[in-house]
Amino acid sequence: MVVFSLEGVRVFFPYDSIYPEQFAYIRAVKRAVEMHGHAVLEMPTGTGKTASLMSILTSMQFADPSMGRIIYCTRTVAEMEKALLELKLVIDYRIKEIEKEKLQQSLVHAQQQQPLGQPGQPQPATEVPLLGKKMRESGYLLGVGLSARRSLCANGAVMASAEREKIDEGCRKRTAPWVREAAADRHQARLAMRRVANAEESSGDAPAAPGEAATDVEDIGNGDTAEGLCAFYENFDEYFTPQHFPAGVYTLEELKAAAVRWRHPVLQRPLPLCPYFLARRLLQVANVVVLNYQYLLDPKVSEQQQQQEDWLGTDTGASVVVFDEAHNIDNVCIEALSVHLNKNTLDQALRNLSELSEEIKKRKAADSEKLRAEYQQLLQGMQQQQQRRQRQQHQSQEEQPQQRQPVTVTSETFQALANPVLPSDIVEEAIPGSIRRAEHFVALMRRVIAFLKIYIKVYDLKSEGPLSFLFGFEKESLVEGSILRHFHSRLKALLLALQVTDLERLLPLTLVADFCTLVGTYWDGFIVIVDPYPEASGLHDPLLQLCCLDASLAMQPVLKRFKSVILTSGTISPLELYPKILSFVPLIAESFPVSMDRACFCPMIVARGADQVPLTSKFEYRHDLSVLRNYANLLLDLCKAVPDGLVCFFPSYAYMETAMSYWYENGFLAQVLEHKLVFLETKDVVSTTLALFNFKKACDCGRGAVFFSVARGKVAEGVDFDRHFGRCVVLFGIPYQYALSRVLKARLDFLRERYQIQENEFLTFDAMRQAAQCVGRVIRSKRDFAIMIFADARFSRSDKRNKLPPWITRYLDQAHLALNTETAVSVCRSFLKSISQPCVSSSALRLGASALVDYQPPAADPAELRDAAAAAPPAATALDIRNAAETKASPNAETVQHASVS
Numbered sequence: 001m002v003v004f005s006l007e008g009v010r011v012f013f014p015y016d017s018i019y020p021e022q023f024a025y026i027r028a029v030k031r032a033v034e035m036h037g038h039a040v041l042e043m044p045t046g047t048g049k050t051a052s053l054m055s056i057l058t059s060m061q062f063a064d065p066s067m068g069r070i071i072y073c074t075r076t077v078a079e080m081e082k083a084l085l086e087l088k089l090v091i092d093y094r095i096k097e098i099e100k101e102k103l104q105q106s107l108v109h110a111q112q113q114q115p116l117g118q119p120g121q122p123q124p125a126t127e128v129p130l131l132g133k134k135m136r137e138s139g140y141l142l143g144v145g146l147s148a149r150r151s152l153c154a155n156g157a158v159m160a161s162a163e164r165e166k167i168d169e170g171c172r173k174r175t176a177p178w179v180r181e182a183a184a185d186r187h188q189a190r191l192a193m194r195r196v197a198n199a200e201e202s203s204g205d206a207p208a209a210p211g212e213a214a215t216d217v218e219d220i221g222n223g224d225t226a227e228g229l230c231a232f233y234e235n236f237d238e239y240f241t242p243q244h245f246p247a248g249v250y251t252l253e254e255l256k257a258a259a260v261r262w263r264h265p266v267l268q269r270p271l272p273l274c275p276y277f278l279a280r281r282l283l284q285v286a287n288v289v290v291l292n293y294q295y296l297l298d299p300k301v302s303e304q305q306q307q308q309e310d311w312l313g314t315d316t317g318a319s320v321v322v323f324d325e326a327h328n329i330d331n332v333c334i335e336a337l338s339v340h341l342n343k344n345t346l347d348q349a350l351r352n353l354s355e356l357s358e359e360i361k362k363r364k365a366a367d368s369e370k371l372r373a374e375y376q377q378l379l380q381g382m383q384q385q386q387q388r389r390q391r392q393q394h395q396s397q398e399e400q401p402q403q404r405q406p407v408t409v410t411s412e413t414f415q416a417l418a419n420p421v422l423p424s425d426i427v428e429e430a431i432p433g434s435i436r437r438a439e440h441f442v443a444l445m446r447r448v449i450a451f452l453k454i455y456i457k458v459y460d461l462k463s464e465g466p467l468s469f470l471f472g473f474e475k476e477s478l479v480e481g482s483i484l485r486h487f488h489s490r491l492k493a494l495l496l497a498l499q500v501t502d503l504e505r506l507l508p509l510t511l512v513a514d515f516c517t518l519v520g521t522y523w524d525g526f527i528v529i530v531d532p533y534p535e536a537s538g539l540h541d542p543l544l545q546l547c548c549l550d551a552s553l554a555m556q557p558v559l560k561r562f563k564s565v566i567l568t569s570g571t572i573s574p575l576e577l578y579p580k581i582l583s584f585v586p587l588i589a590e591s592f593p594v595s596m597d598r599a600c601f602c603p604m605i606v607a608r609g610a611d612q613v614p615l616t617s618k619f620e621y622r623h624d625l626s627v628l629r630n631y632a633n634l635l636l637d638l639c640k641a642v643p644d645g646l647v648c649f650f651p652s653y654a655y656m657e658t659a660m661s662y663w664y665e666n667g668f669l670a671q672v673l674e675h676k677l678v679f680l681e682t683k684d685v686v687s688t689t690l691a692l693f694n695f696k697k698a699c700d701c702g703r704g705a706v707f708f709s710v711a712r713g714k715v716a717e718g719v720d721f722d723r724h725f726g727r728c729v730v731l732f733g734i735p736y737q738y739a740l741s742r743v744l745k746a747r748l749d750f751l752r753e754r755y756q757i758q759e760n761e762f763l764t765f766d767a768m769r770q771a772a773q774c775v776g777r778v779i780r781s782k783r784d785f786a787i788m789i790f791a792d793a794r795f796s797r798s799d800k801r802n803k804l805p806p807w808i809t810r811y812l813d814q815a816h817l818a819l820n821t822e823t824a825v826s827v828c829r830s831f832l833k834s835i836s837q838p839c840v841s842s843s844a845l846r847l848g849a850s851a852l853v854d855y856q857p858p859a860a861d862p863a864e865l866r867d868a869a870a871a872a873p874p875a876a877t878a879l880d881i882r883n884a885a886e887t888k889a890s891p892n893a894e895t896v897q898h899a900s901v902s
Contacts, residue, residue, distance in 0.1 A: 001093055004852040006030060011059045014051065014093035017846035019782075021592040022048055026056040028588050029566060033060060033067075033320055036563035037587025040578055044594040044807035045570035046781040050086045053322060053568070054288075058090055058141065061287060065136070068318030070288045071562075073296060075325055075332075076718045080145045081251055083290050083324070087143050088249040098139040128246045130265070131285055135247035143249035143288035144279055146295065151252050152276040154260055155223030155230050165504035171276070172501040174230040179501070183227035232259075232274035239264055239271050240278065242285045249288070255279060293329070296321065297554045298336035299422045319562055326567040327769050328717070330551035330581050334747075337526075337548035339420070339515045342534075342541060346453050348508035353442055353449070356509075359498050360438050420488060420514040421521050422557055432483050435490050438497075444479065445487070449512060451477050455530070456542040461742055462530040466523045466546075484520030487513040515546055525550030527746045547743050549750040552583035559584050571772035573805040577765055580755050594807045595845045600785040602831040603775070603808055604816035605801075606634065606824045607793035614793045615821075617651050617733020628659055630821060631732055632668040634791060637825040639675040639706065642787065642832070644724035645699045646676065646706045649774045651735045653683065653710055659732065660708070672706060680708035681715050692719060699725050711735035711770045719777065726778030728787040728828070734794055735770040736763060768803035771795075775808070785835045787828050793818070 002013040006026065018026075025043050029052075032039035043049045053072075061067045074080045129135040131142060149171050150164050158170040173179060225231045244265050250258060259275040283289055323329055435441040451473060464472075470481035491513045500506065519528065527547050534543040548554075559565055559582075567578060567586075575589040608614055609630025621627050638646060650656035660680070663669045672678060677698045679691040691707070692715070698705035709715040712735060721729070737744055751757040771790065778786040788808070794800055796818045801809060816827065 001097075002848065002852070003097060006056075006852075009056075009060055009063050011055055012090060012094040012097060013055045014089045015048070017848050018852070019047060020595050020845065020847060022052045023847060023852070024592050025049070025052050028590055028592075029053060029056050030060065032566060032588050033057070033564045035587055038559065038565045038584055039567070039588040040572065040575050040586045040590075041566065041568045041588070042572045042575060042591040042805060043568070043570060044592075044779075044805070045776045046779045046784060047592075047594055049568065049570065050083055050324065051090065053324075053566075054083075054087045054090045057320060057322075058087070058094070058288065061141070062094070062136075062139070066318060068320065069286060071296070071319055071321045072288065072290045073293050073321065073323045074290065075293060075328075077147055077151060077252070078718060079325065080147065080290050080292070084143065084145050084249060084251045087288055087290070088251070091139070091141060091143070091249050095139040128248060131242050131245055131247055140247040141249070141287040142247050142282065142285060143290070144255060144282050144286050145250070145252050146279055146283065146289065146291040147252055149276050152256055152279060154232055154256060154272070154275050157224050158230070169502045169504055171230070172503070174224070174228065175233045175274075175277075176499070176501050178499040180229060183225075183229050187227055230274065232272055233277060235271045236273040236277055236281075239267070240273055240281065242282060245278075245282065293323065293332050294336065296558050297329075297333055299420055299554070320564045320566070321558060321562045322566045322568065325569050326578075327569040327572045327773060329555070329567060330578070333551040333554035333582075334548045336554050337420070337422075337518065337522075339511060339518060339546045341452065341456075341511060341515060341544040343453065343456065345508045345511060346449050346456075349449055349512045350446070352506050352509035353445055356494070356498070356506075357439075357442055359500075360442070363498060420517050421485075422553065431486050431490060435483060435486065438494055441490050441494065444483070445509075445512070447477050447479065448473075448484070448487075448516060452512070452544065456544045458530050458542060459532050459540070461532065463742060463746065464528055466519045466526050466528060469519060469528045481520060484516040486517075487520075488517040515544075518546055522553075525553055525750070527743075529742050529746070531742060545743065547746065549747045550754070551581055555582045555584070570776050570807075571769055571805050573769070573772070574765065574803060577757070580757065581751065591806050593810060594782075596782055597842050597845060598835075598839055599811050600782060600835070601779050601788055601811065602786075602816075602827065603788040603790070603812045604819055604824055604827055605793075605795045605812075606789055606791045606821060607796055607818040608820040609633065610820060610822050612820065615791055616793050617655060618794075622655055622658060625662070628662045629666075631659060631791065632663050632666075634789075634821040634824070635663075635706070635730070636668060636671055636675075637821065638728055638730065638789075638828065639672050639704075641825055641829050642728040644704055644727045645695070645721060646704075646728050646730070647721050647726050647778065648706060648708050648730045648732060649711050649716060649735070650708065651711055651733045652738075655733065656680070656708060656710060676704040676706045678706050678708070681710055681713055685714070688714065696725055711774050716770070716774050716777065720780050721778045722780035722784055726786055727832075728789065729775050729778045730789045730791055731771055731774055733792050734767050734800070735774070736767045739763070764800060765803055768800060772805050772808060787831060789824065 001016060002011075002018055004011055004013070004018075007030065009030065011026065013022075021043060025041060028039060028041055043052075057070045061070060072083055074083055129138060129140055135141065148164065149158075149167050153159050153167060153171060155171070155174070158167055158174070161167055161170065223231055225234060240262075245262070246258075255278070256275040259273040259278045261270065262273050263270045435444055454476075455472075470484075473479070473484075474481050491510065495503065495506070503510070518526070525548060527549060529545045529547060531543045531545065532540055535541060572578060573591060575591060579586050579589065606615060609626070610633060611626070611630070613626045613630055615627060615630055615634075635646075635648065650659065660669070663672075669678060677695075679695040679698075681688045681691065695705045695707045707715075707721075711731075748759045748762060751762055752759065775788040775790075778784070778788070801812070801817075804812075819827065
């Protein structure tokens with residue numbers, strides 16, 4: 001365990017030593033946060049990136065309470081759990097160190113106060129403090145993860161369904177305000193009837209009617225009350241306050257267990273709480289929040305979350321946002337603002353409108369007051385949103401800390417719709433009069449859907465911009481195009497007025513409203529495409545796509561709202577391309593080399609087969625039998641030479657099916673099965689999960705296995721093949737995107753016109769980052785070892801090879817740039833033989849506390865770095881700004897190489 005001081009900050013690092021690249025990484029993060037700048041940092045996989053981030057950020061937060069919260073964004077629930085476990089390790093070590101120091105101080109004080117010969121009394125172990133100021137004195141903090149109901153719900157009746165949509169619907173049916181109000185009315189009526197019945201009885205010994213009480217653990221049953229409500233949520237809404245919850249770092253399962261076992265400290269009785277709403281309430285006071293990308297990047301999620309809980313508070317400027325595994329963040333931004341519609345979706349939307357029309361008629365006859373008050377609710381909602389944004393802008397301008405207002409759970413908490421438009425682009429004007437009445441709005445939606453159904457009836461590819469689309473819409477429907485931007489808000493108000501809980505049933509109608517709102521709001525960076533044959537040639541199923549082409553649209557609100565945003569990954573090369581496509585200038589952009597006692601991975605490029613036929617996955621060679629045969633021979637030889645697990649990645653499902661069919665028909669797979677079992681990834685999540693389980697089971701029992709997967713798939717993006725599960729990874733070809741995609745062509749045109757990024761440059765960059773992500777799945781620590789094989793002759797070209805991360809190209813020997821299959825297998829055997837020999841760890845590659853005391857590398861003053869960034873030309877890179885500032889601070893200082901720290 002290491003505790004060291006870095007430029008005035010005491011850093012708690014929960015391991016016995018720290019790698020040089022970790023120390024350099026920690027310094028870069030610290031400088032970016034202190035100077036309120038953005039950073040793009042690349043550190044190889046398996047070097048403790050998450051532990052380094054959590055150590056420095058929590059240490060800075062502990063040293064400076066005004067820093068704000070840490071918002072750590074991940075892609076999957078598994079990565080969220082890993083981040084929370086690393087955070088828990090860091091905080092547990094910090095608590096232990098602070099308790100040790102307090103005990104030493106108390107012993108010294110006791111020895112000074114007591115006479116000689118009388119030993120001091122040891123202090124009893126302290127309990128976990130509740131949330132508040134006292135937890136900080138002991139080194140505690142609150143760290144929580146935010147996930148969906150499927151991961152956090154504790155109600156057995158709700159969780160009986162396996163589908164996410166059914167789980168969300170079951171929760172809303174038990175927690176919606178109108179459902180609870182109706183249940184409360186029924187309960188009060190039942191109590192009144194009991195009181196009347198008791199009063200009529202002649203005997204005075206009749207028991208009194210029971211009053212409302214909290215539901216104990218032993219009485220909660222499957223989670224529902226007698227009125228059909230959720231007992232967990234009723235306890236949460238009635239009794240919970242954040243001040244009564246213990247501090248600590250909670251993984252999803254730990255938070256779920258703590259909520260169910262929660263005991264009220266004042267009432268001294270167990271009151272099980274709802275973990276899902278507990279996590280959202282704790283966001284108000286949490287020091288570290290771990291969540292998915294969409295909570296910040298997708299406006300349909302982020303705006304909803306802000307309306308529900310105001311969870312970011314007023315300290316967003318001081319908060320730090322970290323996007324881990326950010327190599328695909330541009331794709332996430334684009335997907336968040338894109339909508340796809342087909343004929344089936346439009347037909348379902350029409351049926352949804354018919355259902356809403358019938359519901360409006362019923363409600364109008366039964367309860368016309370609700371629909372009459374709908375217009376007032378519309379105006380109030382728009383006014384509240386405008387006031388909230390103006391208040392946030394005023395607070396950000398003053399930059400003064402204000403006391404957080406208590407958050408009340410309203411009906412907005414339970415609606416699942418959120419605006420598809422970015423918060424800064426929402427129109428702050430009244431709903432047009434033509435759609436204020438529910439009947440008029442439904443009729444106009446019918447006209448819009450009818451126009452879209454005619455619009456997609458094409459047999460040739462059609463694409464146009466949003467302005468051209470709106471011109472055609474106005475011409476055909478005689479409806480003003482500006483009305484479309486209000487469709488989302490109007491539909492949301494209508495669903496709330498009708499008290500709809502099964503929102504998933506109305507998802508097609510919601511998609512149409514989102515499409516209308518987006519196309520009516522944005523005109524730059526978007527394109528409308530109709531593809532008549534999206535699945536296969538000859539299968540006419542038109543697909544209407546509103547595609548976002550500018551990834552910076554979703555990223556800019558985050559960059560403006562938070563002063564420090566850190567993009568980090570193990571495969572985020574080239575560094576200069578990400579700031580360009582996301583439209584920001586990073587203060588620090590750096591790639592850290594890995595320091596190893598010996599090369600634990602062996603990358604190589606296999607360019608030819610044994611018969612000297614070039615290996616490639618080019619489209620014109622994909623059905624070349626000689627190429628498929630050489631790939632099969634390479635796979636078979638590797639199965640004989642490499643022990644345990646072997647992972648293979650293909651550019652696409654189509655190419656994997658072609659290769660597997662040829663190998664099966666010609667007996668290659670039968671020969672592979674003699675050495676290892678074969679598993680493959682499919683488009684079905686359940687079967688892929690089962691295949692992964694059996695693959696790891698085969699490796700554990702010593703049988704060995706081969707797993708065939710696809711680049712850009714779920715396995716390539718989120719499954720680790722560490723240790724014996726991945727002793728070798730093979731890329732059969734370069735994972736280029738489908739070059740004939742009209743969406744891709746439109747984006748390439750946009751990048752060329754807006755950012756001067758050439759088509760080939762972006763396509764190569766995108767393919768290389770996917771290739772690096774695939775091979776990085778097998779190295780998850782420095783004690784691990786694996787072989788990386790790039791089986792395509794095009795990898796040998798410098799324009800491809802130079803876009804791989806530096807930590808891979810550094811160990812790519814010049815003799816391994818264009819191997820044939822036989823030589824490659826020989827190199828694999830030699831590497832496995834050498835890596836099996838004992839290795840003595842070098843102390844120079846592990847820095848202890850004593851080595852860190854005297855080491856203070858030269859660095860630019862923060863004020864000088866800010867001045868250099870302000871004076872830099874627009875085209876200057878982060879490295880140019882940093883070098884200019886360091887030269888000004890120390891003109892004669894030499895550049896420090898991070899890998900040589902000792």
